[in-house]
Amino acid sequence: MRAVGVKGYGATPELLDVPKPAAGPGQLLVRVEAAGINPVDSAIAAGRFGKPPLPLVLGVDFAGRVEALGDGVSRFGLGDAVFGRAAGTYAEYVVVDETGPVALAPDAVELKTSAALPTAGATALGILDRADVQGGESLLLIGAAGGVGTFLTQLASARDARVVAVTRGDESVRMGLFGAAVTVDATAESLADRIERDEYPEGVDVLVDLVSADPDAFAANKQLVHDGGVAVSTRGAVSEHGVVQSGVEEVAFVVEPTGDLLASLAKEVDAGTLKVFVEAEVPLDQAPQAVARIQGGGARGKTIVKP
Structure with a gap:
């Protein structure tokens, strides 16, 4: 073949x-x-x-x-x-x-x-469940424009979370269609300034970083999360897996798809929650x-x- x-x-x-x-x-x-x-x-x-x-x-x-x-x-x-x-x-x-x-x-x-x-959708749904994202919470999503990011934006917004999507380039219209409340072009403005000055001076509830492989870059993004929040890396950039540091829980997420998880994804699609x-x-x-x-x-x- x-x-x-x-x-x-x-x-x-x-x-x-x-x-x-x-x-x-x-x-x-x-x-x-x-x-x-x-x-x-x-x-x-x-x-x-x-x-x-x-x-x-x-x-x-x-x-x-x-x-x-x-x-x-x-x-x-x-x-x-x-x-x-x-x-x-x-x-x-x-x-x-x-x-x-x-x-x-x-x-x-x-x-x-x-x-x-399968991979991108299961990763998005798995992150959402692992971080226990709730309605009314803020989710800062770095790398929002790719497959995992677009799925996660939709699933989180369907749970009434407020998604701040971080992209490279102007993706505000596209990410808005996926349910993002705010889109930040990281090539045009400082993410830290935008979050700390305009959006969440006290810090966001959840950070999901799909981009940073460098622990220092991830640590800088983690500073935008308030004490008691959660910071998720899919690139292995956390310094101590699963340990609360400075009041923020770090999660090194690795997707483990199962038949049940995929069946849940299919239900989200059939329900119209996930495009x-x-x-x-x-x-x-x-x-x-x-x-x-x-x-x-x-x-x-x-x-x-x-x-």
């Missing part, structure tokens, strides 16, 4: 011809309708998350239809529209355990669109270039690959 991957760790992704997988006991064989591109895909290709056998097919997000069932499968049937996470989704077929991170796709969007949801906007759709043979663009930073929304 056709797939996109690397023949060596750190090599340039390319179009590959690899064997079609088969469903083992408790597994689904899914014909991939689309795969979602994530920044982590390049890190996986570089071998930063282990050294699986080569060639290594890239991609972790997928949406498609169940084509074959392994022995003992009971939760899904042939032809079911599903979405989820698995290894090697930039391909025509993928295999996933039925008890793993897979769920029935939402009905409210095209099946291919669901491929944009899924695909910024770009590329054919499989153009996936290497799309991965390179996203790795370069500044992604707006989600890109999907069509086998």
Whole structure:
């Protein structure tokens, strides 16, 4: 089957011809309708998350239809529209355990669109729950314009939280459509001045920093949170995981998608709470270039690959 991957760790992704997988006991064989591109895909290709056998097919997000069932499968049937996470989704077929991170796709969007949801959507919903964001609270969201940021903005605003979205460039109209109360262009003004002078002189309730990998940068942003608040990093920039420092709880968030979490995401989509906007759709043979663009930073929304 056709797939996109690397023949060596750190090599340039390319179009590959690899064997079609088969469903083992408790597994689904899914014909991939689309795969979602994530920044982590390049890190996986570089071998930063282990050294699986080569060639290594890239991609972790997928949406498609169940084509074959392994022995003992009971939760899904042939032809079911599903979405989820698995290894090697930039391909025509993928295999996933039925008890793993897979769920029935939402009905409210095209099946291919669901491929944009698993990693970014599960991260957004997981952060919201871990930080226990409540109605009436303020959420300062750094890196709001990408996939996780746009999903988190929608989910938080639906809970009646007041989202201050921080972007690079003027994204005020777009982020307003997602539910942001305020959008701050970090290239045009000082974030600290804007928050401390105009928005929340006493500090925000929750910080979610999707950008800062440098602990010093994260610590500076944490100063904008009041005592008793929560500061979340998705880039591992916290100094002491889970420890309250200066009255602010630091959280190093790592997404752990499950079938139940994905099912909750699908419900949010079907209820109209969460809109899924695909910024770009590329054919499989153009996936290497799309991965390179996203790795370069500044992604707006989600890109999907069509086998």
